[in-house]
Amino acid sequence: MIRKLSGQDHDQVMAYLSEEPSINLFIIGDIEAFGYDSDFQEVWAEFDQHGRIKAVLIRFYQSFIPYAKGDFDAAGFASIMKEYGQPIRLSGKTDIVDQFEAFDDLTLGKKQVTFFAECRTGDFLNAGEDSDAIKQAGIENADQIIELRRSIDEFHVGNDAREILIQSMEAKTGRTYYTSENGIFTSCVSTAAENSMSAMIVGVCTHKEHRQKGLATAIMNKLFPVILAEGKTLCLFYDNPAAGRIYKRLGFQDIGMWTMYR
Template identity: 45%
Template structure:
């Protein structure tokens, strides 16, 4: 049986999600930050005949994330998603998303599905905090750094910045959804790393960026080490996605370990 979840289900849902808290960072974070009944956010649960929760589906705007550790009603979740009519991105643990692909009910661009490595950091032994030399300085970012952060992102070919980049960065500082560490040279921002979806248990690393003229000097690792050490000191784990082998080498060097694969599929255009 599938039904919408409410505030009365909070503890049951969190208990269900916590054994794999890293994979469920987005679900836990969104419940923590926004609760169960917001215009832009809804959650549904699939229950077995004994009333035990066996799967959860999160809708955040048009982004949908399913989660389960056992057999569940994937077809019911797919039909519910279709009924909403606002699907933009469908994502989750690869093995779970595989079940929806086999159903072939959702209007998703499966041909361009992205499978990303999902990595976790839960200890600080391999992090380093020494600066590279006197030329570069590392510090915690503030909301006053948002224009410089936006300018740096616009220098990164791999990113796809748009008009929403600066407001989104500013909102992260204002809501406490994340934090940032930056590396500067003579006052110019040349590298950064930040978190998002922070909750009492975990945080996601995003926005790791170094200006093209300052790469291959360990600056991204330096920013990440400062950022990760601070978050770990609060008793939280850190997670990140990557599909770039070079990035994977950097992350493993500072202690991240791969724990699985994460799939992301965009809705078919015009659907």
């Protein structure tokens, strides 16, 4: 049976998700921040005959993330997603979301498969002498952050990116550190879906004219100890081997694969 969740289900669903806190970072963070009654967010779960959760599906605006530990009703989740229009913006653990490719009537966006890595220690970090030049962005800097991200060819920046960025700052589920020159952002690194257990590193980017200077690495060396000191695990995606080598030098280890359809 699949049904929509409410606050009364909170303890049960969080206990289920917390068994893999890094993989469920987005779902945990969104539930902690926005609950079960927001216009832009809904959560469903599949239950077995004993009332135990088998799988979870969350909608955040027009994006969906499913999670399950074993077999689940993928067709039932697909039916829910189709009610919100197509193509479907879907992401999650690769072996879970790949199951939705079997439904011919479900239109998925462009597929991207990435490595999923986490970091639990700051032993490999090294704050540089120029760390004072790295600042934390405020809501007033949202346009500069979006402008920098849109200048990066590899980035897909949606029309709702600015709204989501501001919302994450207001809800304290995301923060951005940056460098700038003459009022223009030269590099930035953000977190997203921050929750009581973990934080996702996103939006690692450097302006084309300021690359090969170590700016993004310097920002991460300043930002990461702040997050780790709060008792949170750092998580991130990467598909670029060169980027992967940088992250591993900072203490990240691969824990699985993550697929996104955009």
